[in-house]
Amino acid sequence: xxxxxxxxxxxxxxxxxxxxxxxxxxxxxxxxxxxxxxxxxxxxxxxxxxxxxxxxxxxxxxxxxxxxxxxxxxxxxxxxxxxxxxxxxxxxxxxxxxxxxxxxxxxxxxxxxxxxxxxxxxxxxxxxxxxxxxxxxxxxxxxxxxxxxxxxxxxxxxxxxxxxxxxxxxxxxxxxxxxxxxxxxxxxxxxxxxxxxxxxxxxxxxxxxxxxxxxxxxxxxxxxxxxxxxxxxxxxxxxxxxxxxxxxxxxxxxxxxxxxxxxxxxxxxxxxxxxxxxxxxxxxxxxxxxxxxxxxxxxxxxxxxxxxxxxxxxxxxxxxxxxxxxxxxxxxxxxxxxxxxxxxxxxxxxxxxxxxxxxxxxxxxxxxxxxxxxxxxxxxxxxxxxxxxxxxxxxxxxxxxxxxxxxxxxxxxxxx
Amino acid sequence: xxxxxxxxxxxxxxxxxxxxxxxxxxxxxxxxxxxxxxxxxxxxxxxxxxxxxxxxxxxxxxxxxxxxxxxxxxxxxxxxxxxxxxxxxxxxxxxxxxxxxxxxxxxxxxxxxxxxxxxxxxxxxxxxxxxxxxxxxxxxxxxxxxxxxxxxxxxxxxxxxxxxxxxxxxxx
Amino acid sequence: xxxxxxxxxxxxxxxxxxxxxxxxxxxxxxxxxxxxxxxxxxxxxxxxxxxxxxxxxxxxxxxxxxxxxxxxxxxxxxxxxxxxxxxxxxxxxxxxxxxxxxxxxxxxxxxxxxxxxxxxxxxxxxxxxxxxxxxxxxxxxxxxxxxxxxxxxxxxxxxxxxx
Numbered sequence: 001x002x003x004x005x006x007x008x009x010x011x012x013x014x015x016x017x018x019x020x021x022x023x024x025x026x027x028x029x030x031x032x033x034x035x036x037x038x039x040x041x042x043x044x045x046x047x048x049x050x051x052x053x054x055x056x057x058x059x060x061x062x063x064x065x066x067x068x069x070x071x072x073x074x075x076x077x078x079x080x081x082x083x084x085x086x087x088x089x090x091x092x093x094x095x096x097x098x099x100x101x102x103x104x105x106x107x108x109x110x111x112x113x114x115x116x117x118x119x120x121x122x123x124x125x126x127x128x129x130x131x132x133x134x135x136x137x138x139x140x141x142x143x144x145x146x147x148x149x150x151x152x153x154x155x156x157x158x159x160x161x162x163x164x165x166x167x168x169x170x171x172x173x174x175x176x177x178x179x180x181x182x183x184x185x186x187x188x189x190x191x192x193x194x195x196x197x198x199x200x201x202x203x204x205x206x207x208x209x210x211x212x213x214x215x216x217x218x219x220x221x222x223x224x225x226x227x228x229x230x231x232x233x234x235x236x237x238x239x240x241x242x243x244x245x246x247x248x249x250x251x252x253x254x255x256x257x258x259x260x261x262x263x264x265x266x267x268x269x270x271x272x273x274x275x276x277x278x279x280x281x282x283x284x285x286x287x288x289x290x291x292x293x294x295x296x297x298x299x300x301x302x303x304x305x306x307x308x309x310x311x312x313x314x315x316x317x318x319x320x321x322x323x324x325x326x327x328x329x330x331x332x333x334x335x336x337x338x339x340x341x342x343x344x345x346x347x348x349x350x351x352x353x354x355x356x357x358x359x360x361x362x363x364x365x366x367x368x369x370x371x372x373x374x375x376x377x378x379x380x381x382x383x384x385x386x387x388x389x390x391x392x393x394x395x396x397x398x399x400x401x402x403x404x405x406x407x408x409x410x411x412x413x414x415x416x
Numbered sequence: 417x418x419x420x421x422x423x424x425x426x427x428x429x430x431x432x433x434x435x436x437x438x439x440x441x442x443x444x445x446x447x448x449x450x451x452x453x454x455x456x457x458x459x460x461x462x463x464x465x466x467x468x469x470x471x472x473x474x475x476x477x478x479x480x481x482x483x484x485x486x487x488x489x490x491x492x493x494x495x496x497x498x499x500x501x502x503x504x505x506x507x508x509x510x511x512x513x514x515x516x517x518x519x520x521x522x523x524x525x526x527x528x529x530x531x532x533x534x535x536x537x538x539x540x541x542x543x544x545x546x547x548x549x550x551x552x553x554x555x556x557x558x559x560x561x562x563x564x565x566x567x568x569x570x571x572x573x574x575x576x577x578x579x580x581x582x583x584x585x586x587x588x
Numbered sequence: 589x590x591x592x593x594x595x596x597x598x599x600x601x602x603x604x605x606x607x608x609x610x611x612x613x614x615x616x617x618x619x620x621x622x623x624x625x626x627x628x629x630x631x632x633x634x635x636x637x638x639x640x641x642x643x644x645x646x647x648x649x650x651x652x653x654x655x656x657x658x659x660x661x662x663x664x665x666x667x668x669x670x671x672x673x674x675x676x677x678x679x680x681x682x683x684x685x686x687x688x689x690x691x692x693x694x695x696x697x698x699x700x701x702x703x704x705x706x707x708x709x710x711x712x713x714x715x716x717x718x719x720x721x722x723x724x725x726x727x728x729x730x731x732x733x734x735x736x737x738x739x740x741x742x743x744x745x746x747x748x749x750x751x
Contacts, residue, residue, distance in 0.1 A: 039500055040450065042479040047452055047497060067722035068497045069453055072529035072738075074707070075731055079738045087526065094454035110614055138457065157464035164461075175458060175550055237643050237668075240696025251668070258671050347613040350664055350675060352645075363662065365650055376648040378664070386699050412453045415722060495745035496724050502748035530731055530740025531723070539748040 032060060039068045043146040043401040046411030048385070052392070052400065059400060062392035064385055069415040077375035081341040082108050083182060083318065085375070090176040092379065093413040096135035096356045098127040098167070101180040106261055107351035107362035108182050111344045112316050117308040118263075120184040125262045126197065126300045127170070127179065128353075129293045133204075134163045135356035136286050136293075143283065143405035144215060147224045152211065159207055166196050182342065183317030184310030198301055201294055212287060225279040229391040229403040232277060239390070240383045243358025245407055248285045249277035255354035266303070267296050279406040286408075316342045341370015350378075357381050357410060381414040434571040441485070441511075442567035443473045445560065448484035448508060450501060452491025455518040455550040459490045462553035474560050481507040486563060488556070489540070492520040493533045502539055510578040513566070515559045516542045519549040591670055592617045595639065602632060608679075618675035623687050626661075626678050630690045633665060633674070641665040641674060644694030647701055649708045653734040658682035659710060663690070663697075680710070689715040707732035 038049035047068035053060040073092070077085050089100040102124045109115065116124070141156030164174040170193050171179035171186065179186050215221050231241070236249040246253055254271045256264040272288035274281035310317055318337060319330040344366045352361035358380025365374040384407050391403045449459055463469045463477065478484045481504045493501055505514070516536055519525030522545040524534035536542060543566060546559045592612065599607050599619060606629070609620035621629050633641040646664040657679040666673050680687050689712035691698040699721065701712045706720040709730035720727065729736050729744060 039497065040479075040504055046456065046491075047500075067720075067724070068494060068500070069492060070494055070496070070531050070722035071492055071527050072531050072731060075736075075738055076527070076529050091454050094457060113614065153460070154465055157461060158466065161461065161464065161466045174552065176454065238695040240643055240645060240694070242645075253668065259673075348618070348675075349614050349616055350646075350673060352673075359645070361646060361664070363646065363648060363664070374648075374650045376646065376662075378646040382699065382703075383696060386696060495747060498747055529738055530736070531745070533747065539750055541751050 037400070044404060045142065045409055048404070048409060048411055048414075050388070050392075050400070050404075052397070054397065057397050059392050059395050059397060062389050062400070064388050066382070066385070066411075066415050069411045071416065073377060073416045074375055077372055079371065081338075081370045082344070082372065083337070083342070085372075086180065086182075087176070087178040090178055091412055092377065092416070093135070093355060093357055093360070093381070093410045094176070095138040095410055096131040097175065097177050098131035098171075098179060099135070099353070099355045100360065101178065102128045102262075103351070103353035103355065103360045104362055105180045105182050106353060107349065107364055108342075108344070110351045111347070111349045111364050111366055112182070112313075112342065113345075114183055114311055114313050114316055116184045116311050118305050119188075119307040120309045120311075121262045122300055122304050123185050123189050123309065124180060125264070125267075126189070126297065126304075127167075127177075127185075128262075129297050129300070130163050130166060130197065132293050132356045133290055134160050136290050137163075139356070139408045140211070140283070140286055140290075143408065144221070146401050146405040147221060149215060149218065149221060152215065155207070155211055155214070159204065162200050166193060166200065169193050169196065181310060181318060183313050184308070188309050189304075194301060194304070197297065201297055201301075204294060205291075208287070208290060215283075222280065224398070224402055225283060225406070228279045228399045229395065229406060230276070230278045231387055231391060233275075235390065236277070236387070239387050241358070241387055242380050242383065243355065244285050244289060245282060245358065245384055245387070247271065247273045248281040250275040255352055255359055259352075261351075261353060264296075267299050269296050279402050282406040282408075343368060343370055352378065355380060357408060357413065358384060360413075377413075377416055379413040379416060381409040381411070382416075385409050385414055434573075435568075437572055438568050438570050441570070442564040444476075445472075445474045445486045445513075445563060445567070446476045446478050446484045447474050447560075448481050448487045448504070449477045449479070450487055450489045450491075450504065452489070452493065452497060453520075455490035455520075458550040458553055459488060459517065459556060462556045467553040467557060469557060469560065472557065472560055472564065481505070482509065484508055485511065486513045486515065486560075488515045488517050489521045489536055490517040490550075492525070492527055493536050494531045495533060496531070498533050498536075498539060501536065505540055511570070511575050513543045513563050514540055515544045515546060515556075515563065517546045517556060517559070518551055519547065522546070525549055591672055595619070595674060598636065598639065599629065599632070603629060609677075616673075616675060618677055620677045620679065623678045623680050626676075627688045627690055627693065629676065630663075630665075630693045633676075634693055639667060640669045641667040643668070644690070644697045644700070645673065647690075647697050647704055649704050649710055649732075651708060651732065651734045656681075659685055659708060661687060661704070661710065665694070685710040686713060687711075688713050691715055706730070709733065 033054045035052050038044040039047040049065040051063045089104040090097040092100045137156040137160040141153035144152035167177055168174040171177040231249050233250045236246050250273055252271050252273050269292045272285055274285055314333045323330040324334045346368045348365040350363045352359045361378030363376040364372050367373040392400050469475050516522045521536045524532055544559045544562050546555055548555050596610050606622040606625040611618050633639050643666040645666050648662050650660040659680050661678050663676040689701055701715055702721045704710050705718055706722055
């Protein structure tokens with residue numbers, strides 16, 4: 001341990017410190033300054049820490065430091081069964097909990113080689129899109145709040161609450177839902193839930209327009225974002241950026257279109273792209289994506305098929321509680337799955353899904369037992385944060401706030 | 417409302433210094449939102465129009481610890497973050513209170529892992545523990561109300577022994 | 589699948605013996621290459637006109653605990669041209685766990701290699717900035733190794749004093 005010295009108690013030392021300071025006013029302006037931003041800072045979206053080297057007010061270099069929320073997911077995953085890990089996926093990107101649930105079970109289903117029934121897949125698609133809306137509401141709200149428009153966060157959270165009411169009815173929890181199961185979903189979406197979704201969507205458009213009107217008629221908002229933090233197309237690809245940030249730089253890459261999972265290939269939607277690659281483009285892109293999601297949701301509601309919500313794979317999927325209590329075979333399978341796991345074949349798979357922040361991938365290595373031998377979570381926020389150092393270079397210190405907000409990292413996912 | 421009805425005539429009331437200070441203190445608890453992870457989103461939700469923490473006088477979220485008297489630790493505290501949380505707690509002026517929001521901060525919650533502190537009471541004096549992962553906003557409001565009850569019982573002389581803050585020590 | 593055959597054929601033609609193993613599980617093609625050729629393979633995959641794997645999506649490692657070559661480093665790379673994600677693997681020894689960094693070819697590998705170093709203690713030579721990402725500096729262990737307990741080693745991480 002370093003020895004701690006109290007300057008104020010030690011007169012000799014205090015005198016020495018004062019005498020050593022031959023600083024004049026010119027020096028203070030000439031010299032570079034290093035400041036520490038975060039991990040407790042309202043604009044760092046959690047516990048991101050940035051060390052900035054400043055010359056006056058412009059940033060010479062920025063070093064992001066992570067790990068303040070490292071919870072050891074990958075280690076814990078090796079110690080628990082595939083089913084036990086579902087609740088943990090909620091807490092990765094905690095603004096879009098259901099998107100993570102869906103991505104994880106799809107990865108495990110790919111490993112097992114099973115497929116959920118059509119209705120379950122449609123429900124998954126519906127909740128993933130609703131979750132995307134909820135996540136973008138947080139993203140837009142906090143982004144606007146960071147650059148000074150505090151009203152926005154109230155408005156976006158008003159809309160988000162309506163989505164969470166739907167989740168509350170559908171999954172029994174408003175926030176950390178753990179709603180999906182391997183081979184299906186936990187409970188069926190009844191007609192009232194579907195009605196709630198439709199009622200929400202019907203009023204959502206006018207709310208979005210209202211928000212846009214508030215922000216885009218505001219000069220301060222535009223001036224603080226336009227031309228700030230420009231990320232060229234080539235750099236975005238080299239840095240491995242995915243999701244809205246990549247599309248705002250002009251690359252038309254969306255996993256829902258590139259490698260369609262669920263039934264996204266049956267949906268009619270556009271992939272919005274912008275060529276500017278600045279903070280304003282990233283704001284517009286999220287707004288456009290929300291509108292496309294609404295379009296997808298209407299199609300899902302129209303096409304929603306009837307049928308089973310969990311696959312008929314007794315060795316891999318958990319039966320409903322009422323069946324376990326009344327039927328012998330279900331009881332045995334339940335016992336075996338809970339105690340010994342679902343034992344996928346030996347092998348490794350990589351599955352990625354398009355999440356609100358980018359491409360969330362799961363790389364699972366199975367050795368044939370009930371626990372994964374290795375689970376790697378390829379989190380989009382982690383990779384998106386790599387661009388931060390480059391974007392902050394040469395920017396003003398107030399731009400750093402806008403840049404972090406526009407990249408929209410979620411530290412729960414970046415730190416794992 | 418309540419007070420004006422009693423002030424119809426000459427306008428004085430008798431009370432003790434203790435109770436009027438406690439009353440003032442409990443009605444304007446300024447929280448320090450130590451938003452670390454998932455619970456932070458629910459903490460914002462508690463302050464949003466639907467749940468409206470402002471009804472209880474606690475809507476003034478200050479991001480600087482020097483203006484706060486209640487720290488809401490919202491989210492999983494890792495060993496690396498624990499140093500930061502403690503440092504921020506030390507910067508808050510006395511008297512101060514702490515809410516451990518959610519299972520992670522109360523006990524480590526679902527994270528039995530190498531990097532998660534199994535309960536922030538290992539290094540902070542916690543006044544109210546809140547159940548849930550994350551707690552619903554109603555539950556957080558309940559925690560704030562519990563803190564208010566606790567504050568209303570305090571007396572001025574309880575805080576007599578609090579030392580004046582010392583100048584910061586530096587590492588040399 | 590034509591593309592998979594093309595990738596394997598091209599790699600075998602250019603690197604011959606260095607391509608150790610090719611597996612195809614659940615439609616995921618993974619190619620194991622020799623450790624000393626990893627940078628060359630990466631450069632080839634990125635720059636070949638038919639392949640153009642320009643984006644590195646992920647770098648991680650697997651700890652096999654009891655195998656002779658204890659660690660496998662895994663890369664996932666993506667080609668926009670072919671719309672395909674390829675997995676490259678390379679097996680390395682435990683003593684010393686060392687291989688060349690590919691961050692000069694794929695910029696995004698920079699942080700992933702740092703993460704892998706932090707979690708497994710695998711040293712990437714020629715890496716521009718090999719520091720720990722998640723764990724604090726001064727932490728002695730590498731958590732994702734199989735000999736590290738889930739609950740950690742008591743006293744290895746400092747906690748502030750109790751008030």
